[in-house]
Amino acid sequence: MAIELTLNGEAISLEADPDMPLLWAIRDLAGLTGTKYGCGKALCGACNVHMDGQVVRSCVLPVSAAAGRQVTTIEGLTEDGDHPVQVAWRKLNVAQCGYCQSGQIMSAVALLERVPQPSDADIDAAMSGNICRCGTYTRIRKAIHEAAEDLS
Amino acid sequence: MSDLRLINRREFLKRTGQASGGLVLALSFTTACGPAGREPAGGGTVSVAPNVYVNVRNDGIVEIYCHRSEMGQGIRTCLPQVIADEMEADWDRIELIQALGDEKYGDQNTDGSTSIRNQFDLLRNAGATAREMLIAAAAASWDVPAGECVARKHQVHHEPSGRSAGYGELVDAATELEPPTEAAFKSRDDYRYIGKPMDTIDGLAFTTGKASYGIDTVLPDMLYASIERCPAFGGTVASLDDTAALAVPGVTAVFRLPDPTTPLLFNIQGGVAVVADNTWVAQKGREALQIEWDRGANGDHNSVTYREALQESVTAAGKPVLTRGDVNAAFEAADRVHEAVYYAPYLSQAPMEPPAAVARMTDDGGCEIWACTQNPQAAQDTVAQMLGLDKQQVRVNVTLLGGGFGRKSKPDFIAEAAWLARETQRPVKVTWTREDDIRHGYFHSVSAQFLKAGLDENGKATSLLHRTCFPSIGSTFDPNATGPGGFELDLGFLDNPYRFDSMQLETADAKAHLRIGWLRSVCNVFHAFAGCGFVDELAYLAGEDPKDHLLKLLGEPRMVDPSADGGQYTNYGHSLDKHPIDTGRISAVVEKVADMAGWGRVLPAGHGLGIAVHRSFLSTVGTVAQVSVDSSARIVVHEIWTAIDAGTTINPDRVTSQMEGAAIFGMSLALHGEITTREGGVVQGNYDTYPVVRMSEAPDAIHVHVMESTAPPGGVGEPGVPPVAPAIVNAYFAASGKRIRELPLRNAGLT
Numbered sequence: 001m002a003i004e005l006t007l008n009g010e011a012i013s014l015e016a017d018p019d020m021p022l023l024w025a026i027r028d029l030a031g032l033t034g035t036k037y038g039c040g041k042a043l044c045g046a047c048n049v050h051m052d053g054q055v056v057r058s059c060v061l062p063v064s065a066a067a068g069r070q071v072t073t074i075e076g077l078t079e080d081g082d083h084p085v086q087v088a089w090r091k092l093n094v095a096q097c098g099y100c101q102s103g104q105i106m107s108a109v110a111l112l113e114r115v116p117q118p119s120d121a122d123i124d125a126a127m128s129g130n131i132c133r134c135g136t137y138t139r140i141r142k143a144i145h146e147a148a149e150d151l152s
Numbered sequence: 153m154s155d156l157r158l159i160n161r162r163e164f165l166k167r168t169g170q171a172s173g174g175l176v177l178a179l180s181f182t183t184a185c186g187p188a189g190r191e192p193a194g195g196g197t198v199s200v201a202p203n204v205y206v207n208v209r210n211d212g213i214v215e216i217y218c219h220r221s222e223m224g225q226g227i228r229t230c231l232p233q234v235i236a237d238e239m240e241a242d243w244d245r246i247e248l249i250q251a252l253g254d255e256k257y258g259d260q261n262t263d264g265s266t267s268i269r270n271q272f273d274l275l276r277n278a279g280a281t282a283r284e285m286l287i288a289a290a291a292a293s294w295d296v297p298a299g300e301c302v303a304r305k306h307q308v309h310h311e312p313s314g315r316s317a318g319y320g321e322l323v324d325a326a327t328e329l330e331p332p333t334e335a336a337f338k339s340r341d342d343y344r345y346i347g348k349p350m351d352t353i354d355g356l357a358f359t360t361g362k363a364s365y366g367i368d369t370v371l372p373d374m375l376y377a378s379i380e381r382c383p384a385f386g387g388t389v390a391s392l393d394d395t396a397a398l399a400v401p402g403v404t405a406v407f408r409l410p411d412p413t414t415p416l417l418f419n420i421q422g423g424v425a426v427v428a429d430n431t432w433v434a435q436k437g438r439e440a441l442q443i444e445w446d447r448g449a450n451g452d453h454n455s456v457t458y459r460e461a462l463q464e465s466v467t468a469a470g471k472p473v474l475t476r477g478d479v480n481a482a483f484e485a486a487d488r489v490h491e492a493v494y495y496a497p498y499l500s501q502a503p504m505e506p507p508a509a510v511a512r513m514t515d516d517g518g519c520e521i522w523a524c525t526q527n528p529q530a531a532q533d534t535v536a537q538m539l540g541l542d543k544q545q546v547r548v549n550v551t552l553l554g555g556g557f558g559r560k561s562k563p564d565f566i567a568e569a570a571w572l573a574r575e576t577q578r579p580v581k582v583t584w585t586r587e588d589d590i591r592h593g594y595f596h597s598v599s600a601q602f603l604k605a606g607l608d609e610n611g612k613a614t615s616l617l618h619r620t621c622f623p624s625i626g627s628t629f630d631p632n633a634t635g636p637g638g639f640e641l642d643l644g645f646l647d648n649p650y651r652f653d654s655m656q657l658e659t660a661d662a663k664a665h666l667r668i669g670w671l672r673s674v675c676n677v678f679h680a681f682a683g684c685g686f687v688d689e690l691a692y693l694a695g696e697d698p699k700d701h702l703l704k705l706l707g708e709p710r711m712v713d714p715s716a717d718g719g720q721y722t723n724y725g726h727s728l729d730k731h732p733i734d735t736g737r738i739s740a741v742v743e744k745v746a747d748m749a750g751w752g753r754v755l756p757a758g759h760g761l762g763i764a765v766h767r768s769f770l771s772t773v774g775t776v777a778q779v780s781v782d783s784s785a786r787i788v789v790h791e792i793w794t795a796i797d798a799g800t801t802i803n804p805d806r807v808t809s810q811m812e813g814a815a816i817f818g819m820s821l822a823l824h825g826e827i828t829t830r831e832g833g834v835v836q837g838n839y840d841t842y843p844v845v846r847m848s849e850a851p852d853a854i855h856v857h858v859m860e861s862t863a864p865p866g867g868v869g870e871p872g873v874p875p876v877a878p879a880i881v882n883a884y885f886a887a888s889g890k891r892i893r894e895l896p897l898r899n900a901g902l903t
Contacts, residue, residue, distance in 0.1 A: 017401075020432045028376070028430035033368035034361020036554070037431075038504050039586045043839040046504055074361030081360040090355040093805055096813055097224030098358030099365060099504045099554025120852075128848040131839060133504045133555045134224045135816025137850035139809070 005066045007032075008076025018064035022056075023047045025063040026073060034074040034102050038131065045130030048103040049073045055110040057129075074102035077109065085109050088146035096134035104130045108144050117148050200323045202285045202331040204256050205235060205278040212306070212320030214241045214282075217249050219257035220267045221526045222354070223503075223556035224813070225869040226806030227267045229353045231275060233345040233802050234268075238279025238338055239286075241319070242306040243345060248353055253528025253548035261527040263561045263670060264724070265769040265867025268802055272865050280335035289326035290317050305344075340862065349805035354552070366524030366551045367508035371579040374510065375404060377572050378434035379582065381423035381592045384447035384832025385666045386412055388422055393442035397426055400440055402433035407575055409568065410538075415631050416667060418534045418562045421592065425572055431583055451832040453665035455498065455598065458829075462600035462662055463493060465635075466621035470658030474646055474719035477654030479606070482615035486606030490613070490693055494603070494682035495894040498827035499596035500834075500842060501671050505554020506589040507565035511535075511572070512579035518545035519573065523566045524553040531563035535570040546570075557817075558670030562594050590842050591834040594669025595827055597622040601682035602660075605652075611694040613705075618686075619658040620645055620679065627664030635661040636675075639722065644679035644768055644874060646719040649735050650687065651707040657719065666829065672817060673873040676768040681895060684764035684878030689891060698882060699746045699763050709736025724770050730864055731770040737797050738772050741765055741859065745774035745795040748855055756780070759790070760887025764875035769867025771798040773811070775818075775875040779883040787902045789819055789880060793855045794872060799863035811856040811872045818876020819851075820844040826896050 004013045007030055014029045026035050026049070035058060038046030042057040049058045050072040077083050081090075085108050088094075095101045104127070111118055111126040118126070123141050132140070199209040207215040216235050222228040228248060236246050251257055258274065259266070268275075283303045290308035291298035294315055301310050309316040357363040382388065394406040405427045412421045424441055428434035483489050509523035519539055525531050528548040536543045553560055565582055572580040584592075599622035606615035624640060626633035636645075636659040645657060671677070691701035712733035714721035723731060742765050746752075749761060758780045765774040776793040792815045801807050824843040828835045836842040881892050884902075892900045 017433075020430075024430060024432040028432070031370065032361070033364065033370070036365075036505070037367065037583070038506075039839050041586070041838055041840070044504065044586075078360075081356055086359040089359045090351065093349075093352045093355065093809065095224075095352060095355065095358040096226070096809055097222075097504070097553060097555045098354060098363050099552075101358050102361045105359060124848045124850075128846045131504065131844060131846060133502060133557070133817070133844060135813035135845070135850075136809070137816060137845075137847045138812055138854050140847065141850075 003063050003067050005068065006070045008072055014063060016063050018062060020063045021059050022049070022061045022063045022066050022071070023058040026058060032073055032075050036099055036102055038100065045103040045107060046100050048106040048130065050106060050110060053113070055107055074106060077105070083109065084147040084150040085112065088143040088150065092139050092143045092146065094136050094139040094143050096136055100130060100132045104132065104140060108140070108147070111144065112148055112151060116151060118144060198323050198327065200326040202282040203278050205275070206239065206282040208282065208286070208319055208323055208326070210320045210323040212245055212318055214239070214246045214319060215249050216246050217251040219251040219260050221262040221550055221553055221556065223262065223526065223553035223560070225810060226352065226803060227262070229350055230268060230802040230806060232353065233350055234272065234275040235279040237343055237345040238276045239283040240303040240305055243350070245306055250550050253532050253550065255529065260529050261561060262556070263526055263558065265869040265871065268865045269770055269867050270725070272800070276337050277334065280337055281332045284332050284335040285326055285329060286319055286322050288329055289322040292329070293325040346802055348803065350803055363552050365505050365554045366522065367505055367554070367583055369510040369522040369551060369581065371510060371512060374579040374581055375427045375576055376429065376431045376434045377425045377427045377580050377582045378431070378438045378585070379409065379423045379425045379568060379588070380438050380441055380443060381421060381588065382445045382447065383591070384451045384453065386450050387448040387832065388446050389424060390444040390446040392424060396440035396442065397437040400433060400437040402429040403437035404428055405576065406441070407572065409571065415629050417629060418530060418564050418567065419538065420564060420567050420571060421667070425568070427572060427576060427580065435585065447832050450665040453829050453832045455828040458598070458665065459495065462598065462621050465660040465662060466493065466600040466602040466619055468660065470619040470660040472656055472658050473641055474655070474657040474714055474717045476652070476656070476717040479615050479617050479654045479656040482654040483604065483606045486615065487609045488607050489604055490607060490689065491604045492686055492689060492893055494601040494685060496599050496678040496681055497825070497895065498598045498666065499671055499821055499825045500590045500593050500827050501557035501559035502590060502842060502844065503555025503557055503559055506584040506586055507560065508581065508583045509566040509569040510579060510581045511566070511569035513573050513577060518547060519570050520547045520549070521566055521570065522549045522551055523563070524551050524560055525563055525566060526553065526556045526561035527563060530561070531566045534563050534567050538567055539570060539574060557672040558674070559593055562669055586839070587837040590836050590838065594628065594667045596671035596677065597668050597675070599678040601678060603682060603686040605690055607693060613690040613694065614652060615654040616650070616652040617656050617658070618648070618683065619660050621660035621662050622675070622678065623662045623664035623668050625668050625670065627668050634663060635659055640675045642722055642724060643675035644683065644766060645675065646714045646721045647712070647733055647767060648683065649712050649733055649738055649767065650705045655717070665832070673768060673870040676766065676870070676874040677821065680764065680766040680874035681877045684766060684875060685881050685893065688762070688878070688882040688885065699742065699751050702742050702763065702765060703739055706735040706739045706742070709734065709739070726770060731866065733767060738765060738767060741772045741774040741795045741797050744857055744859065745776050745793050748795065748857055749776035749778070749793040751776065758887060760883045760885065762879045762881065762883025762886055764878035764882060766874040768871045768874055771796060771866030771868065771871040773871045773875050775879040777876070777879040777883045779880055779887055781884070781888055781902065785902055787823065787884060787897055789849070789851050791853050791855070792851050792876070795857045795859060796872065797859040797861060798866040798868050798871070799861045800865045801858055801868070804858050807858050807868050808856040810868050812854045814872025815854045815876055816845050816850060818873045819849070819880070822877035822880045822895060822897060823849070824896050824898060826899070
């Protein structure tokens with residue numbers, strides 16, 4: 001069936017089984033591959049996107065649940081990659097393989113919208129759903145503080 | 153001229169898929185000769201390729217070919233740092249191109265922390281010969297001696313006449329020249345990029361979702377496949393009913409894959425593939441398959457009973473592989489002996505991007521691949537053999553890797569995609585699920601280690617027996633492999649640097665029942681866990697501070713040569729002259745990391761510091777961990793300090809990031825990592841049952857020091873991992889008085 005939603009500011013219609021996870025609709029049907037598959041079970045955060053401003057795990061969210069909603073992926077966060085979180089990520093060379101970082105950045109952006117000056121404990125609580133197998137956690141903490149300063 | 157191949161742009165693009173201006177020369181690096189190219193009449197730009205790694209365009213851009221795979225270690229930044237530095241290219245005017253799999257590049261197997269340690273000179277030579285060729289071109293066009301010209305930041309200057317020309321301007325003249333095969337390297341003092349913390353070259357792509365991994369490849373008309381495999385390694389399909397799977401809308405076909413070969417090598421391990429219009433439908437169709445398996449020879453493999461077998465094997469007499477003095481006589485004469493058995497389980501690499509590959513058959517009968525592979529030439533070999541093609545007919549495009557850790561050096565998942573592409577005559581993407589990755593990979597060996605020391609009347613250990621037992625990676629290549637052997641004994645075993653009067657190293661048999669393969673640091677993981685843990689035990693038995701004891705056991709600076717005691721040691725493929733086992737350098741690392749951690753300071757109640765040092769991949773890493781145990785028996789790693797002596801380093805920030813990552817990787821295997829088996833199949837399946845460290849468990853800080861050194865470069869990607877688990881276990885002992893000899897710690901009642 002046709003499912004209508006707004007993806008990165010653009011109204012689109014996806015011909016999909018309503019049970020298809022939003023992740024695969026974004027990747028295979030809409031053709032945006034910045035959102036990653038990591039576990040398929042809401043365990044790792046690689047698939048995190050924003051829906052109506054909230055972080056959601058697109059790998060377990062049926063695409064039908066996104067009908068009529070505003071979905072933002074890493075590609076839609078900014079035009080040029082100049083969100084303070086993205087800038088801080090580059091300044092501190094956070095990424096190693098980079099694969100999980102779309103999801104990390106989407107989580108971090110949502111955290112800073114909710115808690116503009118987060119403590120380490122706030123960061124740990126908000127970011128522990130995002131696994132990084134390369135182990136960039138200590139740089140992510142620093143980068144979030146850096147972005148928070150930039151945003152303030 | 154014999155090795156010069158002049159190819160036009162169209163041919164070049166066809167061969168390499170890499171955009172490039174005008175005429176390009178593909179040269180054999182070592183035998184390049186003859187005029188290096190000139191644009192024929194009629195449009196387009198001109199370029200000149202002094203060697204296979206560099207192509208200079210007349211628009212002034214220097215193309216650098218990265219022939220190694222990027223999986224987070226930073227080689228796509230470090231490799232051009234070396235080439236650009238040697239050739240005096242401007243960092244802002246280079247264009248990095250990921251090379252195809254091709255023998256012309258030499259070794260491309262991005263494994264064993266080899267990119268810099270084995271190829272530093274090759275990369276420097278690529279840059280230096282390019283630089284000399286441009287100097288020669290300038291000298292020829294100005295009719296001045298080349299010796300009067302210098303290259304500086306993308307230009308050649310002739311100081312006496314004050315003339316200068318940009319690299320792009322020199323391309324035409326360079327095409328008349330024979331590329332040199334050797335050139336003098338720059339002096340270390342003149343480095344612009346080597347040794348500097350250059351930003352990650354893919355930083356923008358990584359932070360905007362534009363970075364493309366194996367799983368991200370999309371081709372027109374592509375099908376998507378998901379594969380159900382036998383739970384037990386080596387098993388086969390007994391019966392298959394695919395009716396329900398084929399009834400799922402969007403499923404186009406179901407294929408029974410070829411049964412596993414013996415030895416398995418990197419070939420397809422059997423299974424049933426569902427091919428569909430998209431990934432999710434393929435997975436849904438797969439869930440509807442009705443398969444009965446013949447679990448085969450490993451169908452009763454159970455890791456609990458296997459552990460008992462390993463323990464039995466490791467405590468029985470072994471096969472000596474290094475003998476210094478007579479340990480048995482030493483044990484007889486000792487005041488007392490101390491014995492311990494260490495155990496570490498199977499592990500899965502579990503990179504965030506699971507194995508994924510796209511393949512298509514080409515009009516000329518070849519096969520083209522896009523994949524997150526650490527080893528594109530092995531992919532060529534495996535696919536060529538399977539499809540009956542020549543290696544050159546298999547074109548492997550290397551994408552970024554969403555982590556590798558050794559998993560992606562085995563191209564079995566690429567073979568699956570290629571086989572399905574041939575069957576369907578359509579492009580096919582194979583995407584492993586996380587469960588596929590954790591259950592059907594090439595596993596890090598489970599291991600039991602037996603150690604025994606003879607102590608004198610003061611409690612000081614003077615003799616050591618260390619026996620190692622694990623199913624060998626060799627079993628993947630030789631079904632008759634019976635246990636540890638070959639290069640595996642190089643990995644933190646034969647190179648024991650400690651000064652025992654008598655020492656015997658032995659192996660004990662263990663038959664493999666899973667696919668065994670490399671995981672970051674390989675056998676160094678369990679050899680260091682047991683070795684560094686046992687040395688810590690000996691410190692307490694001697695009544696000494698663990699750090700002081702380590703230094704005493706290392707002794708005065710000396711070069712260790714395992715072959716002096718009959719060990720067949722190959723030192724990661726390098727001579728001991730170039731890369732010695734130097735106890736002075738190892739001790740310096742111990743001193744440094746202890747100093748960083750404030751070793752000996754008063755700690756909060758319930759806290760402990762632990763230290764471990766380990767040489768691997770020609771580098772030495774010392775690690776100190778500060779841990780505590782809370783009231784619910786949860787172990788907390790508060791801080792980690794790491795010092796690394798990797799000889800000459802290219803990018804200190806990437807070395808630092810590798811040490812930070814290694815600390816987390818080492819924590820994951822220390823605290824959580826465990827693969828178990830039942831009825832031949834892996835019990836775990838995802839990050840819930842195979843947990844890895846998350847942000848909430850990450851230390852408050854990971855402090856890294858890169859030792860200043862002018863020694864030849866050692867490895868960086870792996871050497872940080874081995875000392876982490878023993879440092880944590882030793883810290884736990886310091887905090888609690890309880891010695892832990894098995895991983896993961898959650899099995900010792902600690903979570």
